[in-house]
Amino acid sequence: VINTGGLTTNFLEIKMIIQKERPKVIFLTETHIVPDIDLDIFHLEGYSLENCYSNSRHTGGVIAYIRNTISYKVVSNTVFGLNWFLAINIYKGFKTGNYGVVYHSPSASDKDFLKYLENTWLENVIDNSKLNIITGDFNINWNNEQDCKNLKSIFQLYSMKQIVNDFTRVTYRSRTIIDLVFTNFNDLEAEILPNSKISDHETIVIKNCEIRDNDEDLCEDLNELIQLKCWKKYSKEKLQSLLRENVSRLTEVEINDKADVLIEILKKCVDKLVLVKFKKRKYENKKWFSVYIKELKSERDSAHKKAKISENFEDWEYYKVKRNEYTFELRKSKNSFIQKQIEENKNNSKELWKVLKSLIKPKVDNLKRVKFDQNIEEDSQIISEKFNEYFIKSVKEIHESIDETHIELSHQSVIAQDTWLEFEIVTLDQLKNIVSKLSNKSGSDGISVNIFRDSMDVIGNIFLEVINNSLRTGKIPKKWKQSIVIPIPKVANTNKCEEFRPINMLPIYEKILELVVKEQLVKYLQEKEILIAEQSGFRENHSCETALNLLLQKWKKYMEEKKTIVAVFLDLKRAFETISRPKLVQSMKRCGISGMVLKWFQDYLSYRTQKTRFNGSISNEMDNDLGVPQGSVLGPILFILYINDMKGVLHHCDINLFADDTVMFIALSDAAEACRKMNIDLEILSKWLKFKKLKLNISKTKMMIITNKKNLPIGSMKIVVDDIEIERVKSFKYLGVLIDEKLNFNARVDYTLKKIAKKYGILCRLNKCLTFWSKIHLYKSLIAPHIDYCSSILFLCNVTQMRRLQKLQNKIMRLILQVNRYTSIEGMLEALCWLSVKQRVTFNTLVFIYKVVKNLLPGYLSVNLYTGADIHRYMTRNRNMIRPPNFLMASTQNSLFFKGVRRFWEVMKFGKI
Numbered sequence: 048v049i050n051t052g053g054l055t056t057n058f059l060e061i062k063m064i065i066q067k068e069r070p071k072v073i074f075l076t077e078t079h080i081v082p083d084i085d086l087d088i089f090h091l092e093g094y095s096l097e098n099c100y101s102n103s104r105h106t107g108g109v110i111a112y113i114r115n116t117i118s119y120k121v122v123s124n125t126v127f128g129l130n131w132f133l134a135i136n137i138y139k140g141f142k143t144g145n146y147g148v149v150y151h152s153p154s155a156s157d158k159d160f161l162k163y164l165e166n167t168w169l170e171n172v173i174d175n176s177k178l179n180i181i182t183g184d185f186n187i188n189w190n191n192e193q194d195c196k197n198l199k200s201i202f203q204l205y206s207m208k209q210i211v212n213d214f215t216r217v218t219y220r221s222r223t224i225i226d227l228v229f230t231n232f233n234d235l236e237a238e239i240l241p242n243s244k245i246s247d248h249e250t251i252v253i254k255n256c257e258i259r260d261n262d263e264d265l266c267e268d269l270n271e272l273i274q275l276k277c278w279k280k281y282s283k284e285k286l287q288s289l290l291r292e293n294v295s296r297l298t299e300v301e302i303n304d305k306a307d308v309l310i311e312i313l314k315k316c317v318d319k320l321v322l323v324k325f326k327k328r329k330y331e332n333k334k335w336f337s338v339y340i341k342e343l344k345s346e347r348d349s350a351h352k353k354a355k356i357s358e359n360f361e362d363w364e365y366y367k368v369k370r371n372e373y374t375f376e377l378r379k380s381k382n383s384f385i386q387k388q389i390e391e392n393k394n395n396s397k398e399l400w401k402v403l404k405s406l407i408k409p410k411v412d413n414l415k416r417v418k419f420d421q422n423i424e425e426d427s428q429i430i431s432e433k434f435n436e437y438f439i440k441s442v443k444e445i446h447e448s449i450d451e452t453h454i455e456l457s458h459q460s461v462i463a464q465d466t467w468l469e470f471e472i473v474t475l476d477q478l479k480n481i482v483s484k485l486s487n488k489s490g491s492d493g494i495s496v497n498i499f500r501d502s503m504d505v506i507g508n509i510f511l512e513v514i515n516n517s518l519r520t521g522k523i524p525k526k527w528k529q530s531i532v533i534p535i536p537k538v539a540n541t542n543k544c545e546e547f548r549p550i551n552m553l554p555i556y557e558k559i560l561e562l563v564v565k566e567q568l569v570k571y572l573q574e575k576e577i578l579i580a581e582q583s584g585f586r587e588n589h590s591c592e593t594a595l596n597l598l599l600q601k602w603k604k605y606m607e608e609k610k611t612i613v614a615v616f617l618d619l620k621r622a623f624e625t626i627s628r629p630k631l632v633q634s635m636k637r638c639g640i641s642g643m644v645l646k647w648f649q650d651y652l653s654y655r656t657q658k659t660r661f662n663g664s665i666s667n668e669m670d671n672d673l674g675v676p677q678g679s680v681l682g683p684i685l686f687i688l689y690i691n692d693m694k695g696v697l698h699h700c701d702i703n704l705f706a707d708d709t710v711m712f713i714a715l716s717d718a719a720e721a722c723r724k725m726n727i728d729l730e731i732l733s734k735w736l737k738f739k740k741l742k743l744n745i746s747k748t749k750m751m752i753i754t755n756k757k758n759l760p761i762g763s764m765k766i767v768v769d770d771i772e773i774e775r776v777k778s779f780k781y782l783g784v785l786i787d788e789k790l791n792f793n794a795r796v797d798y799t800l801k802k803i804a805k806k807y808g809i810l811c812r813l814n815k816c817l818t819f820w821s822k823i824h825l826y827k828s829l830i831a832p833h834i835d836y837c838s839s840i841l842f843l844c845n846v847t848q849m850r851r852l853q854k855l856q857n858k859i860m861r862l863i864l865q866v867n868r869y870t871s872i873e874g875m876l877e878a879l880c881w882l883s884v885k886q887r888v889t890f891n892t893l894v895f896i897y898k899v900v901k902n903l904l905p906g907y908l909s910v911n912l913y914t915g916a917d918i919h920r921y922m923t924r925n926r927n928m929i930r931p932p933n934f935l936m937a938s939t940q941n942s943l944f945f946k947g948v949r950r951f952w953e954v955m956k957f958g959k960i
Contacts, residue, residue, distance in 0.1 A: 048148070048182045048226060048253070052246025054078040054110065055812065058089060059381065063336075064243050064250065065091060071114050071141050074148035076131075076184040076226075077246070078108035083808050099124050099133040109133045109148045109183065115542045116140045116416055116423065122172055123147070127163045129155035134172045134181075142255070144178025144232075153186045157197075165201045173205050175231065180253065181207070182228040189224040190214070202229045210237045215249045217355050219363035226251055242348045281320040283501040289316040290505040297509055306513045306524040309506060310494075310556060317498055335384040336377075343373040382816040389821040399828060414536070415662070419544050427664035434534050435659035435666040438549045442624045442673050445742050449625075452737040454696065466639030467571050470518040470647070473563050475511050479503055481562050490555035491531035499555050514560055521646030525654065527557040529668060530678065532659045551657070551678030561680035564647070568684060577638050578687060579694050580907050584706030585683040588904055591705060591782040592837045592895065596943050597907050598703040598710065598781075599840070602753060602790065603942040605714035607934050611754040613721045614712040615729065615766060616779050618747035619736075622707040623686055624674035627740040628652045631675070631689050638688065651681070689739070696735045699724040705782055718754070722764045729768050743768065749776045753788050755938055784837050790938065792840060796848040799833050799841070803855055806830050810862055822863040823879070830859065834884060838891030843941050852884045889950060892943070896951045900929060911944040928952060 049064070051057050054075060065073055073094075080086070082100050090096055094112040101108030109131045113119055118139035125132040134147035151160050173179050181202075188194045189209060202209065207229040215226035226248055228237045235255050243250040293312045300308050350366040385402075392398035416425050419433045482500055489495045503510070517523055534547040541547075569587070572578055578586070583594035605612050632649055640648070655676060656668040675682035675689075687706060694702050700713045711728065715721040736743055750766045750773045752759070766773040778787040778794040785794040806829040810822065817825070834841070834852070853872075860875040861868065876883060882890060899908045915926035929952065931945040940946060 048074045048251040050076050050184050050246050050248035051078050057245050073112040075110040076150040078110050079104050080108045099131045106152050107131050109150050130160050132168050145172055147172050147181045149183035151186045161197050178232050180230045185227050186225050207231045213239050277322040286501050287505045302516050335380045340377055347373045385816045386818050416542055418542050427662040431659045431661040431664045431666040437544050439669055446625045446673055449740050450737050452734050454734050454738045467644050468642030472515050478511050491552040492554050494555050521643045522650050528655045530657045532657050553678055558680055565680050581702055582687050582704045593905050594705045600911050603939045607939040610714040610716055611718040612714045613725050615750045617709040618744040619707045620742040620744040622741055626674050634689050696731055697728045700728040718759055745771050749774055749779050751788055784840050792844050796844050802833050803830050838888045839895045839943050841888050842892040849885050856884050892947050893951050896947050
């Protein structure tokens with residue numbers, strides 16, 4: 048039990064105590080954590096966090112940390128005046144019972160606190176048939192009979208005794224026992240933890256010898272060995288020298304075996320230069336916890352001990368000096384470390400983002416236990432095997448749950464057969480160009496892009512021979528088709544297997560082969576115009592912003608025609624993983640892919656295997672015969688090819704796609720008729736999805752009605768899929784943008800403000816740690832992207848909404864410049880060389896329109912542009928200038944190709960944003 052005196056201030060020191068002691072449950076009082084503080088920064092490795100918020104940054108609040116191995120539920124999380132209560136019930140993984148923590152502010156009424164404690168809180172928390180522990184900072188002196196009389200009688204009613212006997216708050220003027228532990232368990236004892244003082248309260252440890260003796264993991268060694276690679280001996284020249292000594296024997300190897308032998312030689316050469324070392328994993332805070340800081344901490348603790356014994360005024364004053372000196376130097380050391388990290392990486396966005404994540408988010412735990420079907424596994428090898436089985440089995444269950452069906456596909460999507468029969472042979476220059484453009488990542492076997500790039504001068508011709516042999520014969524080396532899966536938790540500090548996401552890693556050389564094939568596949572799809580225009584995913588010059596503008600422009604046009612739009616946002620469950628590979632091959636045949644090219648793709652999709660790696664342990668391989676290969680280069684392109692005939696099966700509705708993010712919509716003057724036709728097409732689509740082995744997640748599929756009409760019988764308008772009614776919503780987040788039923792984008796602004804406000808809070812907390820330039824870099828990295836994302840949609844917001852965003856930017860500018868609220872906005876913008884929110888959004892929108900005009904974006908946008916020449920034949924000066932569409936309604940004039948084009952024309956004419 049720790050009184051923090053403000054968790055934000057003392058979290059570092061508290062973290063050190065917890066890492067050293069590793070208790071099962073930790074209670075923190077007087078945390079001062081208010082709702083606008085991000086709790087993620089207080090997560091600890093191996094613990095779950097439960098929090099009772101304070102309503103002030105200067106008092107109150109309690110937190111409980113519970114080990115991940117413990118199963119529990121929250122019984123109470125209550126605030127009563129200036130009193131905070133939190134209780135949990137542990138039912139598995141530790142001594143079962145009820146555990147509670149209380150903080151009673153000295154400013155609160157003792158009478159009201161005790162009345163609520165007795166009549167309300169304890170009544171709901173205590174169960175006399177089980178272990179009960181209630182602890183916390185009661186601010187009622189147990190050492191004074193008169194003060195604690197009523198408190199003692201309350202707990203006596205529940206047969207609970209108080210077990211703290213030492214003074215928990217000692218100052219020059221007083222010695223009190225105000226941090227208390229009540230329990231009905233006779234074998235428990237409480238004692239002061241030496242040298243662990245955080246505020247002016249002592250830290251209390253509740254122990255039970257019997258429990259501790261049987262609890263093997265209480266004394267876990269956090270300084271465990273971790274494996275690191277030492278690159279001191281490595282250089283490009285040394286690698287090439289070793290390769291030249293070994294590649295000569297490849298001349299005697301058959302071409303079919305050459306790929307495996309080549310990679311084996313490369314691995315052995317790298318292993319000789321890159322040594323594996325083992326090092327103790329240190330505490331994260333030791334990055335700035337220097338020897339000098341450690342000495343100051345020791346001096347502080349010694350001074351406190353001496354003052355307690357002597358009760359001398361001068362000793363107490365000396366202790367306060369040492370305490371303040373230690374706190375000051377600790378904060379200074381941490382601030383200097385953070386500033387140095389940001390400054391060193393300000394021009395390296397990748398490394399800077401790592402620094403930011405380490406400040407904002409907790410490091411992902413090195414998990415040692417995972418729950419599978421209510422059983423907790425601790426052995427890494429067993430966990431890796433079970434994860435591998437779970438990832439494959441979960442996809443198979445989805446695939447097998449889809450009913451078999453047959454549907455006749457439209458012949459409109461069929462291309463003349465035997466159009467693409469064989470690959471083009473690749474040259475060495477083309478291969479080197481592909482390798483040079485790769486970002487430096489490590490492959491599943493530890494061979495990184497940089498290593499492969501360094502080796503190309505020696506092995507380039509041999510690797511080229513392997514690549515071209517694969518393209519000629521339609522075969523891929525078997526070992527290249529094996530992936531390594533790494534489980535990554537979706538939720539911080541979880542141990543449930545369902546809450547892990549599989550991240551697939553493939554060998555670098557396999558990715559290079561895929562890039563060679565992708566270039567030719569994309570070229571073929573573009574030349575034959577096979578992909579439907581409505582698909583914007585994974586295509587050159589396409590983006591979420593272009594897809595959204597295509598959709599919204601259609602809707603605005605329908606609204607101008609006074610039609611009602613019925614839209615259904617579809618959610619497909621693990622779509623990339625469940626598709627049928629034989630049906631994918633059939634889709635490729637329908638697109639004119641045949642001969643050696645088709646044979647290559649059949650081999651690419653066949654006999655693929657995967658292993659799972661967890662904490663260094665690797666499972667046995669298992670066959671994976673569903674879906675497109677995850678983490679691959681070709682997977683996304685093959686997927687959009689697989690669903691390319693979706694539009695062809697619909698009779699009435701239009702669609703908009705970004706990969707598997709799909710929205711179906713229909714616009715008619717008669718809303719009831721629109722719903723009827725939507726239901727017809729959804730019935731057809733449901734059959735098509737089953738035929739394609741794609742699972743519709745109906746609970747996440749939503750419908751929306753967009754209209755300017757009043758008094759529509761919306762309540763009677765129902766959309767049904769497989770006899771299940773689709774929920775109607777007033778707004779939906781599609782491709783990261785909240786679209787509302789009025790298309791005024793107020794919800795988008797609310798969402799953006801919430802995101803920016805959260806990041807603003809982070810800047811406030813780090814304010815004292817950061818230099819002026821560090822704050823600017825954080826703004827550009829954390830906040831500006833929220834304004835820049837789909838700016839052409841944000842451009843459509845009204846003046847009031849834009850003003851709300853500007854007010855938040857003003858706050859951020861004041862924080863960075865350290866000025867008061869009376870400083871002019873223009874002056875701050877000029878000092879920082881920034882654009883206002885409105886200027887920034889307008890600038891981004893005009894750049895977007897310029898790209899549409901210059902045909903740098905998909906053609907489906909440029910068809911919405913009109914010039915004077917399209918309207919009349921007069922030879923006027925502005926006949927070639929773009930013009931807005933002829934929209935008359937105010938709601939439809941608020942569109943990119945009306946409002947945006949008018950602004951573009953004004954800027955072109957007057958030269959001012």
